[in-house]
Amino acid sequence: xxxxxxxxxxxxxxxxxEIGRDGQGRRTRLAASDADRAGRxxxxxxxxxxxxxxxxxxxxxxxxxxxxxxTGSGPVMMGSHIDTVIDAGAYDGCTGVLAGLAVIEALRAAxxxxxxxxxxxxxxxxxxxxxxxxxxxxxxxxxxLSVEAALATVGTDGTVLGEELARIGYAGSEAPGTLRxxxxxxxxxxxxxxxxxxxxxxxAVEDLQGISWQEVTIEGAANHAGTTPMDLRRDxxxxxxxxxxxxxxxxxxxxxxxxxxxxxxxxxxxxxNVIPARAVLTIxxxxxxxxxxxxxxxxLRQRLDGLARRExxxxxxxxxxxxxxxxxxxxxxxxxxxxxxxxxxxxxxMTSGAGxxxxxxxxxxxxxxxxxxxxxxISHSPAERTADADLVAGAAVMLDVVRDLxxx
Amino acid sequence: xxxxxxxxxxxxxxxxxEIGRDGQGRRTRLAASDADRAGRxxxxxxxxxxxxxxxxxxxxxxxxxxxxxxTGSGPVMMGSHIDTVIDAGAYDGCTGVLAGLAVIEALRAAxxxxxxxxxxxxxxxxxxxxxxxxxxxxxxxxxxLSVEAALATVGTDGTVLGEELARIGYAGSEAPGTLRxxxxxxxxxxxxxxxxxxxxxxxAVEDLQGISWQEVTIEGAANHAGTTPMDLRRDxxxxxxxxxxxxxxxxxxxxxxxxxxxxxxxxxxxxxNVIPARAVLTIxxxxxxxxxxxxxxxxLRQRLDGLARRExxxxxxxxxxxxxxxxxxxxxxxxxxxxxxxxxxxxxxMTSGAGxxxxxxxxxxxxxxxxxxxxxxISHSPAERTADADLVAGAAVMLDVVRDLxxx
Numbered sequence: 001x002x003x004x005x006x007x008x009x010x011x012x013x014x015x016x017x018e019i020g021r022d023g024q025g026r027r028t029r030l031a032a033s034d035a036d037r038a039g040r041x042x043x044x045x046x047x048x049x050x051x052x053x054x055x056x057x058x059x060x061x062x063x064x065x066x067x068x069x070x071t072g073s074g075p076v077m078m079g080s081h082i083d084t085v086i087d088a089g090a091y092d093g094c095t096g097v098l099a100g101l102a103v104i105e106a107l108r109a110a111x112x113x114x115x116x117x118x119x120x121x122x123x124x125x126x127x128x129x130x131x132x133x134x135x136x137x138x139x140x141x142x143x144x145l146s147v148e149a150a151l152a153t154v155g156t157d158g159t160v161l162g163e164e165l166a167r168i169g170y171a172g173s174e175a176p177g178t179l180r181x182x183x184x185x186x187x188x189x190x191x192x193x194x195x196x197x198x199x200x201x202x203x204a205v206e207d208l209q210g211i212s213w214q215e216v217t218i219e220g221a222a223n224h225a226g227t228t229p230m231d232l233r234r235d236x237x238x239x240x241x242x243x244x245x246x247x248x249x250x251x252x253x254x255x256x257x258x259x260x261x262x263x264x265x266x267x268x269x270x271x272x273n274v275i276p277a278r279a280v281l282t283i284x285x286x287x288x289x290x291x292x293x294x295x296x297x298x299x300l301r302q303r304l305d306g307l308a309r310r311e312x313x314x315x316x317x318x319x320x321x322x323x324x325x326x327x328x329x330x331x332x333x334x335x336x337x338x339x340x341x342x343x344x345x346x347x348x349x350m351t352s353g354a355g356x357x358x359x360x361x362x363x364x365x366x367x368x369x370x371x372x373x374x375x376x377x378i379s380h381s382p383a384e385r386t387a388d389a390d391l392v393a394g395a396a397v398m399l400d401v402v403r404d405l406x407x408x
Numbered sequence: 409x410x411x412x413x414x415x416x417x418x419x420x421x422x423x424x425x426e427i428g429r430d431g432q433g434r435r436t437r438l439a440a441s442d443a444d445r446a447g448r449x450x451x452x453x454x455x456x457x458x459x460x461x462x463x464x465x466x467x468x469x470x471x472x473x474x475x476x477x478x479t480g481s482g483p484v485m486m487g488s489h490i491d492t493v494i495d496a497g498a499y500d501g502c503t504g505v506l507a508g509l510a511v512i513e514a515l516r517a518a519x520x521x522x523x524x525x526x527x528x529x530x531x532x533x534x535x536x537x538x539x540x541x542x543x544x545x546x547x548x549x550x551x552x553l554s555v556e557a558a559l560a561t562v563g564t565d566g567t568v569l570g571e572e573l574a575r576i577g578y579a580g581s582e583a584p585g586t587l588r589x590x591x592x593x594x595x596x597x598x599x600x601x602x603x604x605x606x607x608x609x610x611x612a613v614e615d616l617q618g619i620s621w622q623e624v625t626i627e628g629a630a631n632h633a634g635t636t637p638m639d640l641r642r643d644x645x646x647x648x649x650x651x652x653x654x655x656x657x658x659x660x661x662x663x664x665x666x667x668x669x670x671x672x673x674x675x676x677x678x679x680x681n682v683i684p685a686r687a688v689l690t691i692x693x694x695x696x697x698x699x700x701x702x703x704x705x706x707x708l709r710q711r712l713d714g715l716a717r718r719e720x721x722x723x724x725x726x727x728x729x730x731x732x733x734x735x736x737x738x739x740x741x742x743x744x745x746x747x748x749x750x751x752x753x754x755x756x757x758m759t760s761g762a763g764x765x766x767x768x769x770x771x772x773x774x775x776x777x778x779x780x781x782x783x784x785x786i787s788h789s790p791a792e793r794t795a796d797a798d799l800v801a802g803a804a805v806m807l808d809v810v811r812d813l814x815x816x
Contacts, residue, residue, distance in 0.1 A: 085677065085679050085681070085682055086677040086678070086679055086682070087630065087677050127679075127681070128680065128681065129679045129680065129681070129682075132680070134681065190635070191632045191634075191635040192632070192635030192636065193635075193637075193640070209634065211634070213680060221786075221789070222495065222788055222789040223785075223786060223787065223788060223789060224599045224600070224761070224762055224787040224788045225667065225669035225671060225692045225694070225788075226599070226617065226619070226667065226692075226694045226760075226761040226762040226763065227598070227599040227600030227601075227760075227761035227762050227785065227787065228600070228667070228761075228785065229601075229667070230656065230659050230660045230667055230668075231660065232601070232785070235656070235669075237652060237670055237671070237673060238652060238653070238656045238670075240649070241648070241649040241650075241651075241652035241653045241656075241670075242649075242653055243649075244645060244646060244649035245646070245649045245650055245653055248638065248643070248646045248649075251638050252638045252639065259633065259634065259636070259637070259638055260638075261633035261643075261681070261682075261683055262645055262646075262649075262684075263633060263645070263675070263677075263678070263679050263680045263681060263682050263683065263684060264675060264678050264679065264680055265645060265673060265675050267671070267672060267673050269493065269494040269495050269671075270494070270671070270672050271493050271494050271535075271537045271671050271672065271788075272536065272537065272540070272621060272671045272672055272690040272692055272728070273493070273535070273536065273537070273542065273669070273671060273692055273788070274493055274494070274537075274669075274671050274788045274789075275669055275671065275788075276670075276671060277789070282680040284633045284634075284680055284681055286633070286634045320680070352634075352635075353632070353634040353635030353636075354632055354634040354635050355634065377631075377635065377636065377640070378629075378631060379631065379632040379635065380630055380631060380632045380633075380679075380681070380682045380683075381629070381630040381631060381682075381685070
């Protein structure tokens with residue numbers, strides 16, 4: 001049984017985690033930022049050391065190829081992302097990219113000559129914090145969004161993605177998707193509490209919940225905080241608050257599978273003694289069932305109409321992103337279960353609560369994901385952690401499945 | 409009967425209104441900003457043209473003195489402010505300062521030699537948008553806050569008031585309050601709907617509602633928007649929303665005299681797919697009755713304790729400002745009523761819903777205010793308007809009352 005170089009894998013994970021501290025000392029490597037450039041430079045160097053042919057496509061996806069038998073056939077691709085949220089953890093995304101690199105190095109070290117090429121991808125803007133939608137790089141790679149439209153995306157900071165990619169030197173020339181994979185595998189931290197709670201080492205991810213992202217703008221009327229009677233107000237902030245409260249209630253009311261989050265909320269003019277004239281907020285809805293997700297969205301539309309009437313405000317909605325739930329390839333899921341058992345690791349099938357590049361790649365080829373436990377289920381926070389042994393176990397399972405898929 | 413130079417008064421009001429457009433073209437002259445400097449330069453020039461001895465005190469209050477009989481006794485002071493909120497109207501504050509100037513010019517033009525000096529004040533940071541508390545300049549003038557503490561105030565933009573006053577050249581040397589007034593009069597737009605609704609020209613303001621400003625910080629836990637079940641969340645944004653909704657309900661539940669406003673609300677990390685770890689919001693509570701205001705504050709404290717328990721968040725409260733309701737001088741209020749009637753103007757006694765410099769000056773000397781109608785009751789908005797005839801009528805009433813008070 002082959003094994004990966006655990007020390008090198010974990011060492012690289014720790015080194016990459018140190019890249020991109022912002023002014024407040026937070027780990028923040030937003031897509032196409034200077035910090036992202038520094039992370040990309042580091043990972044590109046490691047890919048080259050591993051003997052990969054590294055190319056960058058037009059949307060900035062980093063692709064490393066190893067084709068020892070020179071067949072030029074569809075590669076078995078592993079991948080994830082290295083961009084982060086604001087004040088992020090060290091494992092989200094980076095685990096999958098660096099484990100993929102460790103897998104290729106293990107095969108080379110073992111003298112394996114796979115009949116199929118192997119590829120490793122680090123996709124652009126998976127988090128979607130700076131540019132919407134999230135998983136943008138893999139979406140473009142899978143043909144779900146045109147390169148032109150993606151490059152023209154304007155970020156939350158007013159920047160244009162295409163200009164920022166060029167600025168940091170990662171606007172490549174290759175058409176995204178040129179390399180059509182035979183299969184795609186992604187190792188990721190669970191970012192949820194299930195595996196740890198059940199004491200299971202490996203998650204064989206068989207599906208992924210649908211995601212709906214919308215931006216809601218509420219327009220009321222600015223007025224004096226002292227002289228305007230409560231019943232004469234058109235307070236956009238109060239309307240936004242009632243919406244946030246309703247979303248929590250509506251999500252909780254379901255069978256516990258629907259989740260709703262308002263992560264961004266801005267008031268204007270943002271003055272202590274002025275009634276807010278305008279509120280802009282984002283709504284993140286997710287559910288593994290397509291029907292339930294659509295029903296939640298329909299209820300939300302109704303709620304917004306009622307809110308506009310009752311609060312005497314105008315409401316406009318902008319769709320930022322929407323992805324239906326995804327079912328992964330059952331064959332690969334079975335191989336993951338088998339590989340875990342063969343190594344004596346506990347394993348369970350599960351649903352991904354988060355969006356991942358794998359859901360986009362599943363449009364192109366058979367795909368699946370491997371999860372490892374997140375301590376306390378914490379993610380998108382500096383407190384995000386996964387035990388070293390679990391990280392190494394996940395990479396080892398990916399090694400076996402990849403070997404199986406590329407036929408050595 | 410004397411009259412003011414209406415054309416010059418209205419012309420200056422229009423000219424001052426053009427000072428301080430921000431990047432988005434909004435009228436924004438925040439205290440001690442470059443825009444405020446431009447406004448101060450303009451007004452100082454007009455004061456000098458009017459023959460006033462202009463001095464600036466340590467907190468940046470502009471004081472113009474006219475002492476024709478050289479008695480050096482306590483002056484009859486008129487005043488208000490020229491700083492604004494963000495995206496402000498043209499009348500709030502500026503009306504009182506420029507009407508005061510017009511009154512002094514009318515007396516000079518008439519060859520009056522008042523036995524008491526006349527003074528005109530433009531107080532620093534009345535709005536309190538950039539620095540808390542509001543009415544800071546007049547508060548310091550009245551001895552309610554030490555100059556040192558006031559100068560050390562840190563603004564919402566991280567600046568220090570003392571440094572900004574020095575930067576714009578309006579950090580004077582005179583101790584605030586050196587000139588102790590015999591009486592204080594302030595003309596102001598109502599900023600509310602009462603006078604217009606009742607078709608009354610002049611408001612004789614007999615009292616002013618109390619104000620309580622607090623900043624609430626709610627700390628929860630950042631976590632992944634997709635993988636964290638609703639019942640396991642510690643969402644600071646949801647807690648803030650529930651608080652805003654409660655404040656609206658609690659204020660509306662009263663006899664309609666209590667008002668509550670959340671004008672600022674910030675979420676962190678402010679990312680679409682991350683549960684807010686932190687929410688910072690401001691609460692503005694007002695009521696003309698001291699007991700009701702205190703009861704509202706007590707209910708709020710209780711509510712925050714319950715919120716912290718139920719939502720599993722920590723809540724900290726910072727008091728930004730608090731002023732009890734103020735009762736103005738009944739003698740001056742009667743003089744205002746008499747002067748209005750003598751000019752054939754309809755007049756009514758009323759309560760001020762907003763905070764004004766007059767409430768601070770009332771600590772030093774007999775004080776009262778004259779209100780003129782606000783069209784649609786709109787204020788703190790570019791749509792703020794008062795008819796020219798009402799502005800001129802208000803200034804004329806102030807002229808008569810001042811003449812009466814300074815004994816010509």
